[in-house]
Amino acid sequence: MxxxxxxxxxxxxxxxxxxxxxxxxxxxxxxxxxxxxxxxxxxxxxxxxxxxxxxxxxxxxxxxxxxxxxxxxxxxxxxxxxxxxxxxxxxxxxxxxxxxxxxxxxxxxxxxxxxxxxxxxxxxxxxxxxxFAPQTQLCADNGKLGKLFTARNLDRISGISIKWTTNLTDHLRLTDDDRVVLVFQCASFLKLQDSLGRTLLPKSLMKETLNTLALLFPSTDEPTREWLQKQRKSASIDAQLNKCGALRTRERRIENFSIWHDRLVILKQAFDESQPASISQWWFDRRNTVQWYTFWIAVLVFAMTMFFGLVQSVLAAIQVYISYKNIRSGRQLM
Incomplete structure (x- = not known):
């Protein structure tokens, strides 16, 4: 040496x-x-x-x-x-x-x-x-981790903020009354360890953790890449984070994860049970398309009702004004 x-x-x-x-x-x-x-x-x-x-x-x-x-x-x-x-x-x-x-x-x-x-x-x-042994005690009501289940959507739809961590033990742990999730962001370290022939960390841990990063930060999703670019302005984030690939539909199921299984179940439950708290969250929340269309049709009907009501009020006011002018003109002629 x-x-x-x-x-x-x-x-x-x-x-x-x-x-x-x-x-x-x-x-x-x-x-x-x-x-x-x-x-x-x-x-x-x-x-x-x-x-x-x-x-x-x-x-x-x-x-x-x-x-x-x-x-x-x-x-x-x-x-x-x-x-x-x-x-x-x-x-x-x-x-x-x-x-x-x-x-x-x-x-x-x-x-x-x-x-x-x-x-x-x-x-x-x-x-x-x-x-880092498998943790599979919890059962998920819905084991499918759809395309909406990304870090960007956790933030903008459910209001669950992403907090970066360099402690692998804290990966995917919810804190602050389930409003913050810790995400291990050093993907380059995981890739290095995965390439080694001998390592202290379990091989399965590296592969599965990289898969969770591919799930939360799919490299094929342009909005996620743009979101990460904005995150880098305020935090030091590993450049490899959005280069972990993207999972196919059959790979985005909770049963495919064992080490991070229970934490994913908890995070998915928090995501599913969250309710939009702002107009922007209502707009981006497409988890239930029927509910989304119902809400926005109701908003549209309400807006149109208010608009036509306002138009009718204005027209009525104009008619009253015209009638008043005509009455005054008639009196002046007499």
């Missing part, structure tokens, strides 16, 4: 491209790549290193001093299992998996609102396999 590139101070920001490439090579080097590994190196991991820098700075601000000074130290800890460096292990485990791994929940995590993965026993692999 050529350490001169990784000897750069851990808390220096921004992290140079040379250091980023060295970190990727050492943490998930050529030994872990499969036949498509070379292609994966062309994927930009800017959002991952934004998370990397933020996670390191948060540990510094929390007062954790565990002797890590440069990126070489991160790589060293990531490749070893020192039993006396809990905070350092938590940090490296988090950076390896983009999950908030902790021996015990600390103040920084509670303040950040992130959901931690508490690692008290067994291996990190066991922890991840257990947490």
């Amino acid at each position: 050529e350490t001169h590139e990784l000897d750069e101070c851990l808390y220096k920001y921004p992290i140079s491209a040379t250091v980023q490439n060295s970190v990727i090579d050492e943490l998930w080097g050529a030994e872990g790549l499969d036949d498509t590994g070379e292609k994966s190196r062309n994927i930009s991991l800017l959002s991952y290193f934004d998370y990397y820098a933020e996670r390191v700075q948060r540990n510094l601000l929390a007062g954790h001093e565990f002797g890590l000074q440069n990126h070489a130290d991160i790589v060293w800890v990531g490749q070893s299992e020192p039993s006396d460096m809990d905070d350092a292990i938590d940090l490296c485990a988090s950076l390896l998996t983009m999950t908030e791994v902790e021996f015990k929940q600390n103040l920084a995590t509670r303040l950040s609102g992130r959901t931690p993965l508490v690692w008290e026993e067994n291996s990190l692999q066991d922890l991840l396999d257990h947490h």
Whole structure:
């Protein structure tokens, strides 16, 4: 390992491209790549290193001093299992998996609102396999996830806001009285992990999470791409987010998902049960076409009734005015 590139101070920001490439090579080097590994190196991991820098700075601000000074130290800890460096292990485990791994929940995590993965026993692999096991306890009233079920429509139809997260554990979690859904936005990290021959995260997790992103951000949907462009003006969003493909009709069913099954059921239920609260939401809400036509026909009839009523009132006023003028003219002639 050529350490001169990784000897750069851990808390220096921004992290140079040379250091980023060295970190990727050492943490998930050529030994872990499969036949498509070379292609994966062309994927930009800017959002991952934004998370990397933020996670390191948060540990510094929390007062954790565990002797890590440069990126070489991160790589060293990531490749070893020192039993006396809990905070350092938590940090490296988090950076390896983009999950908030902790021996015990600390103040920084509670303040950040992130959901931690508490690692008290067994291996990190066991922890991840257990947490990201299939969750299929809930039943959906309607298992079809139609074309309207996109992040853009969650926002504009049901009023469920999208909040971006870099914590994979929080993906698709509803918060704030079901008015906000957290979405893991680092698609480039998922694609890199999916291309590796060996990874700590379950292979099924990467594929299924990418499918949920293809569901919420279909690459073939031009309005969604335009919506994401607007989102990027106010937030740092992974450029690969709208490059996850698009699911076919038979793939857009809840039973095709296992790890994120229950969260999708809850999110779909919140979407279906939401009622339009504004004229714009009524206009965009095409979930029930009969209801949509009924509402807008009623609005049209009401508008026409008001219009013709107004016209009749105006005509009546004009007639009264003309009659009044005629009466005055007749009196003047007499």
